[in-house]
Amino acid sequence: MSVPLPYYLALSAVLFTIGVVGVLVRRNVIVVFMAIELMLNSVNLTLVAFSSFLGDVTGQALVFFVMAVAAAEAAVGLAIVIAVYRNKPTVHLDDINILKW
Amino acid sequence: MIAEQLLFAFLAACAVTTAVLMVFQRNPVTSAISLIGNFFCLAALYLLLEAQLLAVLEIAVYAGAIMVLVVFVIMLLNVGDEVSLSFRPNLRMIAGGVLMVAFLLELLYLFTMAPGAGSIVVAAMRPSGLGTVESMGHALYSGFLFPLQITGLLLLIAVVGAVILAKRRLS
Structure with a gap:
Protein backbone atom coordinates (compact mmCIF):
# COMPACT_ATOMS: atom_id res chain seq x y z
CA MET A 1 0.00 0.00 0.00
CA SER A 2 2.29 2.70 -1.22
CA VAL A 3 -0.56 5.12 -1.82
CA PRO A 4 -1.16 7.04 1.41
CA LEU A 5 -4.53 7.03 3.10
CA PRO A 6 -5.38 10.74 2.54
CA TYR A 7 -5.42 10.14 -1.22
CA TYR A 8 -8.20 7.59 -0.89
CA LEU A 9 -10.10 9.86 1.47
CA ALA A 10 -9.75 12.83 -0.87
CA LEU A 11 -10.98 10.73 -3.80
CA SER A 12 -14.02 9.62 -1.85
CA ALA A 13 -14.73 13.22 -0.77
CA VAL A 14 -14.67 14.29 -4.42
CA LEU A 15 -16.97 11.42 -5.44
CA PHE A 16 -19.37 12.23 -2.60
CA THR A 17 -19.55 15.86 -3.64
CA ILE A 18 -20.24 14.89 -7.24
CA GLY A 19 -23.06 12.70 -5.96
CA VAL A 20 -24.51 15.60 -3.97
CA VAL A 21 -24.32 17.83 -7.05
CA GLY A 22 -26.15 15.12 -8.99
CA VAL A 23 -28.96 14.96 -6.45
CA LEU A 24 -29.33 18.74 -6.44
CA VAL A 25 -28.97 19.47 -10.15
CA ARG A 26 -30.74 16.59 -11.87
CA ARG A 27 -34.51 16.41 -11.95
CA ASN A 28 -34.88 12.88 -13.28
CA VAL A 29 -35.86 10.51 -10.47
CA ILE A 30 -33.77 7.64 -11.77
CA VAL A 31 -30.64 9.76 -12.17
CA VAL A 32 -31.11 11.18 -8.67
CA PHE A 33 -31.35 7.60 -7.54
CA MET A 34 -28.07 6.73 -9.24
CA ALA A 35 -26.41 9.77 -7.66
CA ILE A 36 -27.43 8.41 -4.27
CA GLU A 37 -25.78 5.11 -5.16
CA LEU A 38 -22.65 7.08 -6.04
CA MET A 39 -22.62 8.69 -2.60
CA LEU A 40 -23.07 5.31 -0.91
CA ASN A 41 -20.12 4.02 -2.89
CA SER A 42 -17.86 6.88 -1.95
CA VAL A 43 -18.56 6.22 1.71
CA ASN A 44 -17.82 2.56 1.09
CA LEU A 45 -14.44 3.55 -0.33
CA THR A 46 -13.68 5.49 2.85
CA LEU A 47 -14.60 2.50 4.99
CA VAL A 48 -12.50 0.08 2.98
CA ALA A 49 -9.52 2.45 3.00
CA PHE A 50 -9.67 2.91 6.77
CA SER A 51 -10.19 -0.81 7.25
CA SER A 52 -7.14 -1.85 5.33
CA PHE A 53 -4.91 0.90 6.67
CA LEU A 54 -5.86 0.18 10.27
CA GLY A 55 -5.73 -3.56 9.78
CA ASP A 56 -9.25 -4.03 11.12
CA VAL A 57 -11.87 -6.10 9.32
CA THR A 58 -14.81 -4.20 10.85
CA GLY A 59 -14.84 -1.57 8.12
CA GLN A 60 -15.16 -4.18 5.41
CA ALA A 61 -17.94 -5.97 7.26
CA LEU A 62 -19.72 -2.64 7.45
CA VAL A 63 -19.35 -2.20 3.69
CA PHE A 64 -20.94 -5.62 3.26
CA PHE A 65 -24.01 -4.43 5.17
CA VAL A 66 -24.08 -1.13 3.29
CA MET A 67 -24.21 -3.12 0.04
CA ALA A 68 -27.10 -5.23 1.32
CA VAL A 69 -29.03 -2.13 2.39
CA ALA A 70 -28.27 -0.47 -0.98
CA ALA A 71 -29.68 -3.49 -2.79
CA ALA A 72 -32.86 -3.39 -0.69
CA GLU A 73 -33.13 0.36 -1.21
CA ALA A 74 -32.71 -0.02 -4.97
CA ALA A 75 -35.48 -2.61 -5.18
CA VAL A 76 -37.97 -0.64 -3.08
CA GLY A 77 -37.02 2.73 -4.58
CA LEU A 78 -37.46 1.58 -8.15
CA ALA A 79 -40.75 -0.07 -7.23
CA ILE A 80 -41.89 3.29 -5.84
CA VAL A 81 -40.80 5.00 -9.07
CA ILE A 82 -42.90 2.53 -11.04
CA ALA A 83 -45.89 2.95 -8.71
CA VAL A 84 -45.69 6.74 -9.00
CA TYR A 85 -45.31 6.51 -12.76
CA ARG A 86 -48.51 4.50 -12.91
CA ASN A 87 -50.41 7.31 -11.16
CA LYS A 88 -48.81 10.10 -13.10
CA PRO A 89 -46.66 9.27 -16.12
CA THR A 90 -43.60 11.31 -15.37
CA VAL A 91 -40.17 10.84 -13.87
CA HIS A 92 -39.57 14.56 -13.55
CA LEU A 93 -39.15 15.43 -9.89
CA ASP A 94 -40.75 18.87 -10.19
CA ASP A 95 -43.95 17.26 -11.50
CA ILE A 96 -44.27 14.88 -8.58
CA ASN A 97 -45.59 17.35 -6.03
CA ILE A 98 -48.79 15.94 -4.58
CA LEU A 99 -47.30 15.74 -1.09
CA LYS A 100 -45.76 19.19 -1.33
CA TRP A 101 -47.35 22.26 0.15
CA MET B 1 5.68 0.76 -5.86
CA ILE B 2 5.49 3.46 -8.48
CA ALA B 3 3.26 1.16 -10.51
CA GLU B 4 0.73 1.10 -7.69
CA GLN B 5 0.70 4.87 -7.51
CA LEU B 6 0.24 5.19 -11.25
CA LEU B 7 -2.57 2.65 -11.10
CA PHE B 8 -4.20 4.61 -8.31
CA ALA B 9 -3.91 7.86 -10.26
CA PHE B 10 -5.41 6.26 -13.35
CA LEU B 11 -8.28 4.64 -11.46
CA ALA B 12 -9.01 7.81 -9.51
CA ALA B 13 -9.11 9.84 -12.73
CA CYS B 14 -11.41 7.24 -14.32
CA ALA B 15 -13.70 7.20 -11.27
CA VAL B 16 -14.04 10.98 -11.15
CA THR B 17 -14.55 11.22 -14.92
CA THR B 18 -17.27 8.59 -14.98
CA ALA B 19 -18.96 10.16 -11.96
CA VAL B 20 -19.01 13.59 -13.63
CA LEU B 21 -20.31 12.01 -16.85
CA MET B 22 -23.00 10.25 -14.84
CA VAL B 23 -24.25 13.54 -13.43
CA PHE B 24 -24.02 15.65 -16.57
CA GLN B 25 -25.29 13.31 -19.28
CA ARG B 26 -28.77 14.09 -20.42
CA ASN B 27 -29.64 10.58 -21.50
CA PRO B 28 -30.36 8.37 -18.46
CA VAL B 29 -29.03 5.24 -20.19
CA THR B 30 -25.68 6.95 -20.76
CA SER B 31 -25.73 7.98 -17.11
CA ALA B 32 -26.30 4.38 -16.10
CA ILE B 33 -23.44 3.11 -18.28
CA SER B 34 -21.11 5.75 -16.80
CA LEU B 35 -22.11 4.68 -13.32
CA ILE B 36 -21.28 1.07 -14.17
CA GLY B 37 -17.83 2.26 -15.29
CA ASN B 38 -17.50 4.05 -11.97
CA PHE B 39 -18.33 0.84 -10.10
CA PHE B 40 -15.65 -1.02 -12.00
CA CYS B 41 -13.09 1.66 -11.07
CA LEU B 42 -14.11 1.39 -7.44
CA ALA B 43 -13.83 -2.40 -7.56
CA ALA B 44 -10.28 -2.06 -8.87
CA LEU B 45 -9.52 0.40 -6.06
CA TYR B 46 -10.82 -2.14 -3.55
CA LEU B 47 -8.40 -4.65 -5.04
CA LEU B 48 -5.63 -2.12 -4.57
CA LEU B 49 -6.66 -1.92 -0.92
CA GLU B 50 -6.58 -5.73 -0.66
CA ALA B 51 -10.32 -6.08 -0.17
CA GLN B 52 -10.81 -8.91 -2.64
CA LEU B 53 -14.22 -10.14 -1.56
CA LEU B 54 -15.66 -6.63 -1.61
CA ALA B 55 -14.23 -6.03 -5.08
CA VAL B 56 -16.07 -9.09 -6.36
CA LEU B 57 -19.25 -8.10 -4.52
CA GLU B 58 -19.03 -4.57 -5.88
CA ILE B 59 -19.17 -5.92 -9.42
CA ALA B 60 -21.72 -8.63 -8.72
CA VAL B 61 -24.11 -6.60 -6.58
CA TYR B 62 -23.71 -3.03 -7.81
CA ALA B 63 -22.62 -3.33 -11.44
CA GLY B 64 -24.61 -6.51 -11.83
CA ALA B 65 -27.83 -6.61 -9.86
CA ILE B 66 -28.59 -2.99 -8.98
CA MET B 67 -27.65 -1.47 -12.31
CA VAL B 68 -29.57 -4.13 -14.24
CA LEU B 69 -32.59 -3.16 -12.17
CA VAL B 70 -32.04 0.54 -12.91
CA VAL B 71 -31.55 -0.02 -16.65
CA PHE B 72 -34.63 -2.23 -16.65
CA VAL B 73 -36.73 0.51 -15.07
CA ILE B 74 -35.36 3.09 -17.53
CA MET B 75 -36.38 0.78 -20.36
CA LEU B 76 -39.77 0.04 -18.82
CA LEU B 77 -40.66 3.70 -18.35
CA ASN B 78 -39.16 4.67 -21.70
CA VAL B 79 -37.46 7.70 -20.21
CA GLY B 80 -36.27 10.22 -22.77
CA ASP B 81 -33.56 12.83 -22.56
CA GLU B 82 -33.94 15.47 -19.92
CA VAL B 83 -34.98 18.68 -21.63
CA SER B 84 -32.63 20.88 -19.69
CA MET B 125 1.52 -2.21 6.14
CA ARG B 126 1.84 -5.65 4.67
CA PRO B 127 -0.45 -8.25 3.20
CA SER B 128 -2.83 -9.00 5.99
CA GLY B 129 -5.31 -11.28 4.27
CA LEU B 130 -7.95 -8.98 5.68
CA GLY B 131 -10.25 -8.92 2.70
CA THR B 132 -10.24 -12.60 1.84
CA VAL B 133 -13.41 -14.64 1.95
CA GLU B 134 -12.01 -16.52 4.92
CA SER B 135 -11.39 -13.50 7.10
CA MET B 136 -14.59 -11.75 6.06
CA GLY B 137 -16.60 -14.88 6.68
CA HIS B 138 -15.02 -15.28 10.06
CA ALA B 139 -15.89 -11.71 11.00
CA LEU B 140 -19.43 -11.88 9.63
CA TYR B 141 -20.33 -15.20 11.20
CA SER B 142 -18.84 -14.49 14.61
CA GLY B 143 -18.89 -10.82 15.60
CA PHE B 144 -21.55 -9.71 13.16
CA LEU B 145 -23.84 -12.71 13.33
CA PHE B 146 -26.89 -10.82 14.56
CA PRO B 147 -26.62 -7.97 12.02
CA LEU B 148 -26.16 -10.60 9.31
CA GLN B 149 -29.41 -12.30 10.28
CA ILE B 150 -31.18 -8.94 10.39
CA THR B 151 -29.85 -8.20 6.92
CA GLY B 152 -31.47 -11.36 5.65
CA LEU B 153 -34.75 -10.23 7.17
CA LEU B 154 -34.32 -6.78 5.62
CA LEU B 155 -33.82 -8.28 2.17
CA LEU B 156 -36.93 -10.42 2.60
CA ILE B 157 -38.98 -7.39 3.59
CA ALA B 158 -37.56 -5.42 0.67
CA VAL B 159 -38.52 -8.14 -1.78
CA VAL B 160 -42.06 -8.33 -0.42
CA GLY B 161 -42.35 -4.54 -0.39
CA ALA B 162 -41.08 -4.19 -3.93
CA VAL B 163 -43.53 -6.79 -5.23
CA ILE B 164 -46.47 -5.19 -3.43
CA LEU B 165 -45.54 -1.69 -4.61
CA ALA B 166 -45.01 -2.72 -8.21
CA LYS B 167 -48.14 -4.88 -8.37
CA ARG B 168 -50.90 -3.32 -10.37
CA ARG B 169 -53.66 -3.78 -7.88
CA LEU B 170 -54.02 -5.65 -4.65
CA SER B 171 -56.92 -8.02 -4.72
Whole structure:
Protein backbone atom coordinates (compact mmCIF):
# COMPACT_ATOMS: atom_id res chain seq x y z
CA MET A 1 0.00 0.00 0.00
CA SER A 2 2.29 2.70 -1.22
CA VAL A 3 -0.56 5.12 -1.82
CA PRO A 4 -1.16 7.04 1.41
CA LEU A 5 -4.53 7.03 3.10
CA PRO A 6 -5.38 10.74 2.54
CA TYR A 7 -5.42 10.14 -1.22
CA TYR A 8 -8.20 7.59 -0.89
CA LEU A 9 -10.10 9.86 1.47
CA ALA A 10 -9.75 12.83 -0.87
CA LEU A 11 -10.98 10.73 -3.80
CA SER A 12 -14.02 9.62 -1.85
CA ALA A 13 -14.73 13.22 -0.77
CA VAL A 14 -14.67 14.29 -4.42
CA LEU A 15 -16.97 11.42 -5.44
CA PHE A 16 -19.37 12.23 -2.60
CA THR A 17 -19.55 15.86 -3.64
CA ILE A 18 -20.24 14.89 -7.24
CA GLY A 19 -23.06 12.70 -5.96
CA VAL A 20 -24.51 15.60 -3.97
CA VAL A 21 -24.32 17.83 -7.05
CA GLY A 22 -26.15 15.12 -8.99
CA VAL A 23 -28.96 14.96 -6.45
CA LEU A 24 -29.33 18.74 -6.44
CA VAL A 25 -28.97 19.47 -10.15
CA ARG A 26 -30.74 16.59 -11.87
CA ARG A 27 -34.51 16.41 -11.95
CA ASN A 28 -34.88 12.88 -13.28
CA VAL A 29 -35.86 10.51 -10.47
CA ILE A 30 -33.77 7.64 -11.77
CA VAL A 31 -30.64 9.76 -12.17
CA VAL A 32 -31.11 11.18 -8.67
CA PHE A 33 -31.35 7.60 -7.54
CA MET A 34 -28.07 6.73 -9.24
CA ALA A 35 -26.41 9.77 -7.66
CA ILE A 36 -27.43 8.41 -4.27
CA GLU A 37 -25.78 5.11 -5.16
CA LEU A 38 -22.65 7.08 -6.04
CA MET A 39 -22.62 8.69 -2.60
CA LEU A 40 -23.07 5.31 -0.91
CA ASN A 41 -20.12 4.02 -2.89
CA SER A 42 -17.86 6.88 -1.95
CA VAL A 43 -18.56 6.22 1.71
CA ASN A 44 -17.82 2.56 1.09
CA LEU A 45 -14.44 3.55 -0.33
CA THR A 46 -13.68 5.49 2.85
CA LEU A 47 -14.60 2.50 4.99
CA VAL A 48 -12.50 0.08 2.98
CA ALA A 49 -9.52 2.45 3.00
CA PHE A 50 -9.67 2.91 6.77
CA SER A 51 -10.19 -0.81 7.25
CA SER A 52 -7.14 -1.85 5.33
CA PHE A 53 -4.91 0.90 6.67
CA LEU A 54 -5.86 0.18 10.27
CA GLY A 55 -5.73 -3.56 9.78
CA ASP A 56 -9.25 -4.03 11.12
CA VAL A 57 -11.87 -6.10 9.32
CA THR A 58 -14.81 -4.20 10.85
CA GLY A 59 -14.84 -1.57 8.12
CA GLN A 60 -15.16 -4.18 5.41
CA ALA A 61 -17.94 -5.97 7.26
CA LEU A 62 -19.72 -2.64 7.45
CA VAL A 63 -19.35 -2.20 3.69
CA PHE A 64 -20.94 -5.62 3.26
CA PHE A 65 -24.01 -4.43 5.17
CA VAL A 66 -24.08 -1.13 3.29
CA MET A 67 -24.21 -3.12 0.04
CA ALA A 68 -27.10 -5.23 1.32
CA VAL A 69 -29.03 -2.13 2.39
CA ALA A 70 -28.27 -0.47 -0.98
CA ALA A 71 -29.68 -3.49 -2.79
CA ALA A 72 -32.86 -3.39 -0.69
CA GLU A 73 -33.13 0.36 -1.21
CA ALA A 74 -32.71 -0.02 -4.97
CA ALA A 75 -35.48 -2.61 -5.18
CA VAL A 76 -37.97 -0.64 -3.08
CA GLY A 77 -37.02 2.73 -4.58
CA LEU A 78 -37.46 1.58 -8.15
CA ALA A 79 -40.75 -0.07 -7.23
CA ILE A 80 -41.89 3.29 -5.84
CA VAL A 81 -40.80 5.00 -9.07
CA ILE A 82 -42.90 2.53 -11.04
CA ALA A 83 -45.89 2.95 -8.71
CA VAL A 84 -45.69 6.74 -9.00
CA TYR A 85 -45.31 6.51 -12.76
CA ARG A 86 -48.51 4.50 -12.91
CA ASN A 87 -50.41 7.31 -11.16
CA LYS A 88 -48.81 10.10 -13.10
CA PRO A 89 -46.66 9.27 -16.12
CA THR A 90 -43.60 11.31 -15.37
CA VAL A 91 -40.17 10.84 -13.87
CA HIS A 92 -39.57 14.56 -13.55
CA LEU A 93 -39.15 15.43 -9.89
CA ASP A 94 -40.75 18.87 -10.19
CA ASP A 95 -43.95 17.26 -11.50
CA ILE A 96 -44.27 14.88 -8.58
CA ASN A 97 -45.59 17.35 -6.03
CA ILE A 98 -48.79 15.94 -4.58
CA LEU A 99 -47.30 15.74 -1.09
CA LYS A 100 -45.76 19.19 -1.33
CA TRP A 101 -47.35 22.26 0.15
CA MET B 1 5.68 0.76 -5.86
CA ILE B 2 5.49 3.46 -8.48
CA ALA B 3 3.26 1.16 -10.51
CA GLU B 4 0.73 1.10 -7.69
CA GLN B 5 0.70 4.87 -7.51
CA LEU B 6 0.24 5.19 -11.25
CA LEU B 7 -2.57 2.65 -11.10
CA PHE B 8 -4.20 4.61 -8.31
CA ALA B 9 -3.91 7.86 -10.26
CA PHE B 10 -5.41 6.26 -13.35
CA LEU B 11 -8.28 4.64 -11.46
CA ALA B 12 -9.01 7.81 -9.51
CA ALA B 13 -9.11 9.84 -12.73
CA CYS B 14 -11.41 7.24 -14.32
CA ALA B 15 -13.70 7.20 -11.27
CA VAL B 16 -14.04 10.98 -11.15
CA THR B 17 -14.55 11.22 -14.92
CA THR B 18 -17.27 8.59 -14.98
CA ALA B 19 -18.96 10.16 -11.96
CA VAL B 20 -19.01 13.59 -13.63
CA LEU B 21 -20.31 12.01 -16.85
CA MET B 22 -23.00 10.25 -14.84
CA VAL B 23 -24.25 13.54 -13.43
CA PHE B 24 -24.02 15.65 -16.57
CA GLN B 25 -25.29 13.31 -19.28
CA ARG B 26 -28.77 14.09 -20.42
CA ASN B 27 -29.64 10.58 -21.50
CA PRO B 28 -30.36 8.37 -18.46
CA VAL B 29 -29.03 5.24 -20.19
CA THR B 30 -25.68 6.95 -20.76
CA SER B 31 -25.73 7.98 -17.11
CA ALA B 32 -26.30 4.38 -16.10
CA ILE B 33 -23.44 3.11 -18.28
CA SER B 34 -21.11 5.75 -16.80
CA LEU B 35 -22.11 4.68 -13.32
CA ILE B 36 -21.28 1.07 -14.17
CA GLY B 37 -17.83 2.26 -15.29
CA ASN B 38 -17.50 4.05 -11.97
CA PHE B 39 -18.33 0.84 -10.10
CA PHE B 40 -15.65 -1.02 -12.00
CA CYS B 41 -13.09 1.66 -11.07
CA LEU B 42 -14.11 1.39 -7.44
CA ALA B 43 -13.83 -2.40 -7.56
CA ALA B 44 -10.28 -2.06 -8.87
CA LEU B 45 -9.52 0.40 -6.06
CA TYR B 46 -10.82 -2.14 -3.55
CA LEU B 47 -8.40 -4.65 -5.04
CA LEU B 48 -5.63 -2.12 -4.57
CA LEU B 49 -6.66 -1.92 -0.92
CA GLU B 50 -6.58 -5.73 -0.66
CA ALA B 51 -10.32 -6.08 -0.17
CA GLN B 52 -10.81 -8.91 -2.64
CA LEU B 53 -14.22 -10.14 -1.56
CA LEU B 54 -15.66 -6.63 -1.61
CA ALA B 55 -14.23 -6.03 -5.08
CA VAL B 56 -16.07 -9.09 -6.36
CA LEU B 57 -19.25 -8.10 -4.52
CA GLU B 58 -19.03 -4.57 -5.88
CA ILE B 59 -19.17 -5.92 -9.42
CA ALA B 60 -21.72 -8.63 -8.72
CA VAL B 61 -24.11 -6.60 -6.58
CA TYR B 62 -23.71 -3.03 -7.81
CA ALA B 63 -22.62 -3.33 -11.44
CA GLY B 64 -24.61 -6.51 -11.83
CA ALA B 65 -27.83 -6.61 -9.86
CA ILE B 66 -28.59 -2.99 -8.98
CA MET B 67 -27.65 -1.47 -12.31
CA VAL B 68 -29.57 -4.13 -14.24
CA LEU B 69 -32.59 -3.16 -12.17
CA VAL B 70 -32.04 0.54 -12.91
CA VAL B 71 -31.55 -0.02 -16.65
CA PHE B 72 -34.63 -2.23 -16.65
CA VAL B 73 -36.73 0.51 -15.07
CA ILE B 74 -35.36 3.09 -17.53
CA MET B 75 -36.38 0.78 -20.36
CA LEU B 76 -39.77 0.04 -18.82
CA LEU B 77 -40.66 3.70 -18.35
CA ASN B 78 -39.16 4.67 -21.70
CA VAL B 79 -37.46 7.70 -20.21
CA GLY B 80 -36.27 10.22 -22.77
CA ASP B 81 -33.56 12.83 -22.56
CA GLU B 82 -33.94 15.47 -19.92
CA VAL B 83 -34.98 18.68 -21.63
CA SER B 84 -32.63 20.88 -19.69
CA LEU B 85 -30.57 20.33 -16.62
CA SER B 86 -32.81 22.93 -14.96
CA PHE B 87 -29.89 25.15 -14.18
CA ARG B 88 -31.43 28.54 -13.63
CA PRO B 89 -28.83 30.51 -11.74
CA ASN B 90 -31.05 31.93 -9.04
CA LEU B 91 -30.00 32.87 -5.54
CA ARG B 92 -30.71 29.42 -4.13
CA MET B 93 -28.56 27.72 -6.75
CA ILE B 94 -25.67 30.11 -6.14
CA ALA B 95 -25.88 29.62 -2.39
CA GLY B 96 -25.97 25.87 -2.96
CA GLY B 97 -22.93 26.01 -5.21
CA VAL B 98 -20.96 28.06 -2.71
CA LEU B 99 -21.92 25.63 0.05
CA MET B 100 -20.90 22.70 -2.13
CA VAL B 101 -17.43 24.11 -2.80
CA ALA B 102 -17.04 24.94 0.89
CA PHE B 103 -18.09 21.39 1.80
CA LEU B 104 -15.58 19.84 -0.60
CA LEU B 105 -12.73 22.08 0.56
CA GLU B 106 -13.57 21.34 4.17
CA LEU B 107 -13.54 17.59 3.58
CA LEU B 108 -10.28 17.78 1.66
CA TYR B 109 -8.70 19.90 4.39
CA LEU B 110 -9.87 17.51 7.04
CA PHE B 111 -8.58 14.46 5.23
CA THR B 112 -5.27 15.74 3.99
CA MET B 113 -4.00 18.85 5.71
CA ALA B 114 -5.55 19.08 9.15
CA PRO B 115 -3.18 18.48 12.06
CA GLY B 116 -3.07 14.77 12.74
CA ALA B 117 -4.50 13.78 9.37
CA GLY B 118 -1.37 11.86 8.45
CA SER B 119 -1.12 10.14 11.80
CA ILE B 120 -3.13 7.09 10.80
CA VAL B 121 -0.28 6.10 8.64
CA VAL B 122 -0.04 2.41 8.60
CA ALA B 123 -0.88 -0.20 11.13
CA ALA B 124 -0.97 -3.15 8.79
CA MET B 125 1.52 -2.21 6.14
CA ARG B 126 1.84 -5.65 4.67
CA PRO B 127 -0.45 -8.25 3.20
CA SER B 128 -2.83 -9.00 5.99
CA GLY B 129 -5.31 -11.28 4.27
CA LEU B 130 -7.95 -8.98 5.68
CA GLY B 131 -10.25 -8.92 2.70
CA THR B 132 -10.24 -12.60 1.84
CA VAL B 133 -13.41 -14.64 1.95
CA GLU B 134 -12.01 -16.52 4.92
CA SER B 135 -11.39 -13.50 7.10
CA MET B 136 -14.59 -11.75 6.06
CA GLY B 137 -16.60 -14.88 6.68
CA HIS B 138 -15.02 -15.28 10.06
CA ALA B 139 -15.89 -11.71 11.00
CA LEU B 140 -19.43 -11.88 9.63
CA TYR B 141 -20.33 -15.20 11.20
CA SER B 142 -18.84 -14.49 14.61
CA GLY B 143 -18.89 -10.82 15.60
CA PHE B 144 -21.55 -9.71 13.16
CA LEU B 145 -23.84 -12.71 13.33
CA PHE B 146 -26.89 -10.82 14.56
CA PRO B 147 -26.62 -7.97 12.02
CA LEU B 148 -26.16 -10.60 9.31
CA GLN B 149 -29.41 -12.30 10.28
CA ILE B 150 -31.18 -8.94 10.39
CA THR B 151 -29.85 -8.20 6.92
CA GLY B 152 -31.47 -11.36 5.65
CA LEU B 153 -34.75 -10.23 7.17
CA LEU B 154 -34.32 -6.78 5.62
CA LEU B 155 -33.82 -8.28 2.17
CA LEU B 156 -36.93 -10.42 2.60
CA ILE B 157 -38.98 -7.39 3.59
CA ALA B 158 -37.56 -5.42 0.67
CA VAL B 159 -38.52 -8.14 -1.78
CA VAL B 160 -42.06 -8.33 -0.42
CA GLY B 161 -42.35 -4.54 -0.39
CA ALA B 162 -41.08 -4.19 -3.93
CA VAL B 163 -43.53 -6.79 -5.23
CA ILE B 164 -46.47 -5.19 -3.43
CA LEU B 165 -45.54 -1.69 -4.61
CA ALA B 166 -45.01 -2.72 -8.21
CA LYS B 167 -48.14 -4.88 -8.37
CA ARG B 168 -50.90 -3.32 -10.37
CA ARG B 169 -53.66 -3.78 -7.88
CA LEU B 170 -54.02 -5.65 -4.65
CA SER B 171 -56.92 -8.02 -4.72
